[in-house]
Amino acid sequence: MSDVMTRVRVLVCEDDRNLGDEIAAGLRAAGFAVDLARDYADADLKIAVNDYDCLVIDRGLPDGDGLDLVRAHRESGERTPVLILTARDALADRLDGFAQGADDYVIKPFAMDELAARVGALCRRRELPAPTRTVVGDLIVDRPRRRVHRAGVLLTLTPKEFGVLELLAARAGTVVTRAELIECCWDEMAEPASNVVDVVVAQLRRKLGSPPLVETVRGAGFTIAQQP
Template sequence: MRVMVVEDDENLRVAVAAELRGSGLDVDTAGDIPAADRAFARTDYACVVFDRMLGDDDAIDYVQRQRARGWTTPVLFLTARDAVGDRVAGFAHGGDDYLVKPFAVEELTARVHKLCRRAGVGRPTVLRHADLEVDCIRHEVRRAGVLLSLSGREFAVLEYLAAHVGQVVTRTDLIEHCWDDEPMANVVEAVIKRLRRKLHGPELIHTVHGHGYRLGAA
């Protein structure tokens, strides 16, 4: 499952992201609300961890606006504000959990996993298109019923494409969601090439020249 950490303290952001990745989650990060908002437009997250105060912005105001628009992603607020009124405000404005700094990273990880499981209720655990099946829980891929052998990176790229079937996915999208760091030149293209070979025909991954890739009909 993929989560977002929105924290303007770089050291804390990196530390929290590393801990969550170590627990088996995929993690994106942002240092402010505008960057997070752009990511939310592209990706559905199982959970978002918000530092409450982000510069001059109070994240609970942003979450309240998003809730009014129908946003249902579970949110955990991190904050140094430990008064009862502050915690009540966090829940009243759309937060699902509230953790006061300083905190134990083990507790944060446990709370995030709990929220992720809640987000997963009712969501498909197997993505299907034509004769392709991508099992997001077991990390297994089948084509026409045949189990395929994919690397972790190949699975991540195919899972992202399958989650956005019919949509154009840019190279930048794939890098942001399937790599922790900027990969070397042509690495994305090499992964796509290997996937096409392993998936065999008829071809499912199509190049949209000048834009990116699309999984679906030609």
């Protein structure tokens, strides 16, 4: 996934259990944090309590039309980008989708790579202007290319490792708590009390090499010291 902010959280509302799981897995593999809803009511609740960067909404939900959900949130002032995912391929349906507030419209069946690319493009619409590169000492985090160099050496990081490092580097000199890392880099499937953050940080430390860059602040979280 290219040029996506650290906290890129997507809601997928799809009532077909197998397809919903497949979409969630595909988007997570592309580096997104994904919450999954199975019906209109569940999606409505999740949108009310979470801040999403993109909504992927099926139209034919068991308790309503996903497009009605989009319209209701647009009328309430919600501007989160929306991608309608549906088997309804008539021109009138697509035009109605855009008229009700959808930003993109994908017809089933679809290619997972294309869906991930379209979700990434919609997420970028929400981004505020930000530096494309973060430099902390000999560390360079290149957001658009999703590349990390340390002391001139290109490192190979997983999407999760990149997300954690990007957030720590952007906030160099301050402590980032485990809860903040969970919120920004994981989704609702992560358990805040688990050791998922510690595992990823340990992997990062190993790849970043010496001298150590990521410090643990006992009882608080992690930090990258601001370099002179």
